[in-house]
Amino acid sequence: MAVAMIVGLMAPGLPGAIAAGVIAVVTLLATMQVVYWLHTVDRNHTLSEPLIVGSLISGARNRAWVNLDTTLED
Incomplete structure (x- = not known):
């Protein structure tokens, strides 16, 4: 998420916002996948x-x- 913020601040305008949004979504999806995997593996x-x-x-x-x-x- 920090990378998304830095990209959004460094790249001006709409391209920076799009890049930051894509990075944030990918990071969130990866985090959700790891949490789901840990939940299914570690039920006890x-x-x-x-x-x-x-x-x-x-x-x-x-x-x-x-x-x-x-x-x-x-």
Whole structure:
């Protein structure tokens, strides 16, 4: 989507808008296809759930450690 925005900003007028629209639609369709594929393959959430939960826990640990550790301050 960022590429579509840059193309739309760089190419002036209607050609830029058309190119940005095509890139955005293709990106959206590819994302939807990957999500559908993952949903059909991973019906019992054996692949996606550990990834999502693990990343949430890891992010929470990193945020808490950085915010609460006063020894890092000068």
